[in-house]
Amino acid sequence: MKSSNLGYPRIGQNREWKKVIEAYWAGKLEEQELHSELESIRLGNLKLQQEQGIDLIPVNDFTYYDHVLDTAVMFGLVPQRFAWDGRHVDLATYYAIARGNKEATASEMTKWFNTNYHYIVPEITADLQPVLTVNRPLEAYREAKTKLGIEGKPVLLGLFTLLKLSKGYEAEQFSAWVDRLLPLYGQVLAELEQEGVQWVQIDEPALVATLTSEELAEVQHIYGSLSKQLSGLKVLVQTYFEAVDHYKEIVALPVQGIGLDFVHDRGQNLRSVLEQGFPSDKVLGAGVIDGRGIWKSDLAAKLELLDTLKQKVAAERLLVQPSSSLLHVPVTTAQEQKLDPVLKDALAFANEKITELVLLTQAGNKGAAAVSAGLAAADRGRKALQQSPARNKTAVRQRTAEAVAQPAERTADVETRRKVQQDKFQLPLLPTTTIGSFPQTPEVRSARLKWRKGEWSPQRYETFIKEQIQDWIRIQEELGLDVLVHGEFERTDMVEFFGEKLEGFAFTSLGWVQSYGSRCVKPPIIYGDIEFTAPMTVAETVYAQSLTQAPVKGMLTGPVTILNWSFVRDDLSREEVAYQIALALREEVEALEAAGIGMIQVDEPALREGLPLKREQWPHYLEWAVKAFKLSTTTVKDETQIHTHMCYSEFNDIIEAISALDADVISIETSRSHGELIESFEKYTYDKGIGLGVYDIHSPRVPPVEEMTSMIDRALRVLKPSQFWINPDCGLKTRKDEETVLALRNMVEATRLSREKY
Ligand code: GLN
Numbered sequence: 001m002k003s004s005n006l007g008y009p010r011i012g013q014n015r016e017w018k019k020v021i022e023a024y025w026a027g028k029l030e031e032q033e034l035h036s037e038l039e040s041i042r043l044g045n046l047k048l049q050q051e052q053g054i055d056l057i058p059v060n061d062f063t064y065y066d067h068v069l070d071t072a073v074m075f076g077l078v079p080q081r082f083a084w085d086g087r088h089v090d091l092a093t094y095y096a097i098a099r100g101n102k103e104a105t106a107s108e109m110t111k112w113f114n115t116n117y118h119y120i121v122p123e124i125t126a127d128l129q130p131v132l133t134v135n136r137p138l139e140a141y142r143e144a145k146t147k148l149g150i151e152g153k154p155v156l157l158g159l160f161t162l163l164k165l166s167k168g169y170e171a172e173q174f175s176a177w178v179d180r181l182l183p184l185y186g187q188v189l190a191e192l193e194q195e196g197v198q199w200v201q202i203d204e205p206a207l208v209a210t211l212t213s214e215e216l217a218e219v220q221h222i223y224g225s226l227s228k229q230l231s232g233l234k235v236l237v238q239t240y241f242e243a244v245d246h247y248k249e250i251v252a253l254p255v256q257g258i259g260l261d262f263v264h265d266r267g268q269n270l271r272s273v274l275e276q277g278f279p280s281d282k283v284l285g286a287g288v289i290d291g292r293g294i295w296k297s298d299l300a301a302k303l304e305l306l307d308t309l310k311q312k313v314a315a316e317r318l319l320v321q322p323s324s325s326l327l328h329v330p331v332t333t334a335q336e337q338k339l340d341p342v343l344k345d346a347l348a349f350a351n352e353k354i355t356e357l358v359l360l361t362q363a364g365n366k367g368a369a370a371v372s373a374g375l376a377a378a379d380r381g382r383k384a385l386q387q388s389p390a391r392n393k394t395a396v397r398q399r400t401a402e403a404v405a406q407p408a409e410r411t412a413d414v415e416t417r418r419k420v421q422q423d424k425f426q427l428p429l430l431p432t433t434t435i436g437s438f439p440q441t442p443e444v445r446s447a448r449l450k451w452r453k454g455e456w457s458p459q460r461y462e463t464f465i466k467e468q469i470q471d472w473i474r475i476q477e478e479l480g481l482d483v484l485v486h487g488e489f490e491r492t493d494m495v496e497f498f499g500e501k502l503e504g505f506a507f508t509s510l511g512w513v514q515s516y517g518s519r520c521v522k523p524p525i526i527y528g529d530i531e532f533t534a535p536m537t538v539a540e541t542v543y544a545q546s547l548t549q550a551p552v553k554g555m556l557t558g559p560v561t562i563l564n565w566s567f568v569r570d571d572l573s574r575e576e577v578a579y580q581i582a583l584a585l586r587e588e589v590e591a592l593e594a595a596g597i598g599m600i601q602v603d604e605p606a607l608r609e610g611l612p613l614k615r616e617q618w619p620h621y622l623e624w625a626v627k628a629f630k631l632s633t634t635t636v637k638d639e640t641q642i643h644t645h646m647c648y649s650e651f652n653d654i655i656e657a658i659s660a661l662d663a664d665v666i667s668i669e670t671s672r673s674h675g676e677l678i679e680s681f682e683k684y685t686y687d688k689g690i691g692l693g694v695y696d697i698h699s700p701r702v703p704p705v706e707e708m709t710s711m712i713d714r715a716l717r718v719l720k721p722s723q724f725w726i727n728p729d730c731g732l733k734t735r736k737d738e739e740t741v742l743a744l745r746n747m748v749e750a751t752r753l754s755r756e757k758y
């Protein structure tokens with residue numbers, strides 16, 4: 001067996017990658033310096049894998065921004081608006097596509113499968129002339145060989161996946177585009193072969209979708225054509241993030257290796273191998289170490305898995321791999337000084353996973369006894385955390401089981417609640433509100449920093465936050481908004497804020513992962529049973545409410561969003577963890593209600609992005625996601641109004657689940673959907689309160705009154721005025737004070753005009 005890696009994090013141990021790229025953008029670094037800084041990060045990454053003893057080290061997994069953009073640019077797929085000479089794509093053009101410039105808007109960005117990584121969507125239009133601008137895999141291979149003596153394995157995004165991820169062409173044109181790009185892929189591979197490259201990894205994660213027979217035929221056509229021209233170069237078609245549904249056809253592709261994910265496949269890939277066998281002339285890339293989770297592996301179980309695979313695949317044809325690129329995990333646990341040692345010793349980030357891969361390969365080759373010390377050490381950390389009190393809170397487990405066994409329903413139906421709530425709040429037609437946050441000005445951020453560093457006493461910080469709340473309650477009253485918020489000034493981030501206050505969460509110092517471009521996030525780690533200890537938002541909300549007669553909405557992040565934006569323990573199902581979060585939040589909801597807060601918003605912006613890759617898994621996910629939300633929100637009195645908020649406009653396919661949340665009022669981002677969202681309500685009758693955002697909060701532009709009245713008019717063609725709310729698309733924390741006030745003033749005016757009409 002050999003060990004192989006699929007991709008390594010780009011960002012460096014201390015986010016050096018981000019820092020140099022941003023310095024270059026800011027004009028503080030010359031292009032030459034950028035190249036040399038990035039080269040040193042890149043070579044450092046390779047060297048580390050070399051020293052650890054990885055047999056097949058990936059090259060060309062590195063990027064200056066995003067690997068999908070790299071692939072598009074390599075094939076000359078540069079949209080016309082970035083006037084370009086058709087030969088070499090310079091850095092200015094490259095970054096303009098990613099980020100926009102004065103003349104042209106950036107290409108769209110979207111989620112990479114079901115991860116929190118985002119790629120730049122290639123635009124493929126008929127006017128483009130594909131051309132090979134550079135052979136990136138070849139350059140990366142040469143660099144690794146000459147500078148480090150590494151016989152690298154170039155990685156290339158496959159043609160099928162590239163086209164699947166692109167937009168701008170009609171579905172009927174798919175085949176034509178395959179044929180236009182095939183010769184270029186052929187050229188890349190021919191040059192690699194000529195160079196003497198041994199293995200190339202062609203990433204085709206799109207093969208884990210359920211494919212039509214036409215799509216399958218395209219895949220066969222692509223790999224049939226490519227393999228015809230090759231004699232020495234070995235091609236490994238790599239899939240990940242799910243099982244392949246068309247196992248028989250995929251493993252029969254005329255290539256030398258197939259990579260499968262044995263971690264996120266729900267057992268399906270293994271069943272396929274065992275039931276249908278594996279071609280004896282091929283290599284199996286066995287993705288056995290979780291490339292996306294952050295936990296140490298149960299190496300004994302992984303060894304067993306490899307043994308099981310050996311029933312069908314000869315050992316010398318097995319590659320021991322992570323399930324996907326390690327791009328999705330932080331670089332190393334080595335620098336974490338503040339984590340509880342028990343937790344730290346159970347974590348494996350990229351470097352630690354590399355160690356696991358090597359250890360596992362050795363164990364596979366020489367027998368477990370040969371590396372028993374290593375295996376035992378790995379096991380100790382896992383077991384210690386597993387047995388720790390933090391993971392074994394019987395009371396939490398029991399409470400959760402009992403609550404989940406009960407139906408989570410409001411006592412009255414939505415119609416009854418509407419009446420009771422209207423009696424209580426006496427809101428005007430088309431009530432106005434906002435989504436929760438007001439601008440996080442430099443002043444707010446620096447106050448928080450000073451308090452965190454201990455330069456400000458907690459009292460001083462609290463006073464500061466109270467002043468912010470006062471200012472904004474006054475502003476909201478002056479504007480004439482109907483339902484007010486406290487403004488979320490005390491929160492940096494909508495998940496971290498709650499995670500820091502709940503038990504069961506931990507925070508790393510340097511556990512960054514790339515989210516998109518140079519932006520990195522540091523997700524909380526859910527490592528233990530989750531428990532509410534004390535009210536988290538009551539003080540600020542009650543304070544805000546004490547300043548006004550108007551209702552102030554309490555503001556919480558929902559269980560599914562907290563789950564989806566964290567690294568989650570893997571000894572419990574995500575469903576179970578979601579329920580634990582939900583019950584902790586229920587206590588907060590009840591505390592707010594008991595403190596006199598009559599409206600409570602539970603945000604679920606990440607509900608949609610948690611959808612599984614395979615459609616047939618959707619109903620199960622949606623069922624428990626809805627249940628979790630309802631566990632948090634259904635124990636309140638009829639008169640307490642539950643709000644929720646989501647920031648996406650693809651709504652159609654999950655509208656029933658969203659309605660099943662049974663929130664009294666929902667607000668949804670709309671303005672970027674060009675009316676598509678509103679059309680969904682022609683087909684589906686939504687019977688609860690709903691606010692479709694009437695203006696885009698992503699831009700500093702202040703939308704005129706008429707623009708908002710026309711948004712309102714359009715919505716009221718399909719929704720009843722009696723159910724409709726007026727609000728912006730999302731929270732306003734990224735905006736400036738001045739533009740926020742002007743935009744909200746226009747929003748209130750647009751509402752006044754609409755109230756006269758309806
Ligand atoms: N209440 C949050 C805010 O206003 C919601 C943010 C979000 O939807 N992402 O900032």
Ligand code: ZN
Nearest residue numbers: 646647730731
């Ligand atoms: Zn939002």
